[in-house]
Amino acid sequence: MSNPDLDRLAAAVKALYRIRAVERPPGPDGFREVWHHCPQGADLVSLVDAEGRLVRQELTLLEDLLRWTPGDGVTTGASRAAGTGGQPSVALVSLDAEPSAPRLARARRALSGFSGADPYLRHVKQAIDLAGQGRPIADAPVVTGSVDASRFRAKLAAESDRRSKLWWGLAGAAALVALGAAAVGLIAR
Numbered sequence: 001m002s003n004p005d006l007d008r009l010a011a012a013v014k015a016l017y018r019i020r021a022v023e024r025p026p027g028p029d030g031f032r033e034v035w036h037h038c039p040q041g042a043d044l045v046s047l048v049d050a051e052g053r054l055v056r057q058e059l060t061l062l063e064d065l066l067r068w069t070p071g072d073g074v075t076t077g078a079s080r081a082a083g084t085g086g087q088p089s090v091a092l093v094s095l096d097a098e099p100s101a102p103r104l105a106r107a108r109r110a111l112s113g114f115s116g117a118d119p120y121l122r123h124v125k126q127a128i129d130l131a132g133q134g135r136p137i138a139d140a141p142v143v144t145g146s147v148d149a150s151r152f153r154a155k156l157a158a159e160s161d162r163r164s165k166l167w168w169g170l171a172g173a174a175a176l177v178a179l180g181a182a183a184v185g186l187i188a189r
Contacts, residue, residue, distance in 0.1 A: 005062070005106075006106065006109055006110070008040070008041065008062060009041075009042075009061050009062060009106055009107075009109070009110035010109070010110050010113065011040055012038060012040040012041040012042035012061060012062065012110070013042055013061065013110040013111055013113070013114065014113065015038035015039075015040045015042065016036050016037075016038045016040075016042040016043075016044065016121070021034050021035060021036045021118070021120065022034070022035045022037070023035075026050065029050075030049060030050030031047055031048065031049055031050070031055065032047075032048050033045060033046070033047055033048075034046045034048060034120060036118075036120065036121065041060075041061065041062045042059075042060065042061050042062075043058075043059070043060045044057065044058070044059045044060075044120060044121065044124060045057070045058045046120045046124075046143070048143065052143060053143070054068075054070075054120075054123060054143050055069070055070070056068065056069050057120070057123065057124050057127070059107065059124050059128075060079050061106065061107055061110055063078050063079060063080060064076070064077075064078065064079070064103045064106060064107060065077045065078060065079040065093055065095075066103065066104070066107050066124075066128060067095075068123075068124060068127045068128075068137070070137075073099075073127070073131060073136030073137065074099055074104070074127055074128060074131035074136065075095055075096070075099060076095070076096045076099045076100040076103040076104065077093055077094050077095035077096050077100075077103075078093070078094050078096075079092070079093050080092045099131055101132075104128060104131055104132040105132065107128045108128055108129055108132050111124075111125045111128060111129075119143040120143055123137075123143060
């Protein structure tokens, strides 16, 4: 017999690993945030340092929160969103005194079908699997290359400049078409 909550968790995780993560530019401290989000009720927010090492991961599956840090391993709790979808929302969080075996079991079951290449999802799956066995991951793995913040910002600026030129080019082309249509209208009179 199927459990509706576990089915919803599994569907949310499946949707989570089919989406492309959003990465924010590094802050002044070199840290950047990578956000995997799906509207079915799953979010993974990963904080990465300038060398590409994971500093923190927070996985929300429906109302379950699982947080990993190198020093503490996996902690669990409950999260209730206090905002609207589409953007990271403010959440009311209550952490469990000890990692909750039922929360870990639900997360392990929901993640059991994942075998993809995404390093963020692979890490959180491994951390939760090991925490469920009482064996925490203590090290901070490198999940992505180091980022030179100035190079990242220059890439964003170049992309913005390219889009601006494209927009102005399209606007100019539309103006020429409108002028041509007006000229044809005058000639036809």
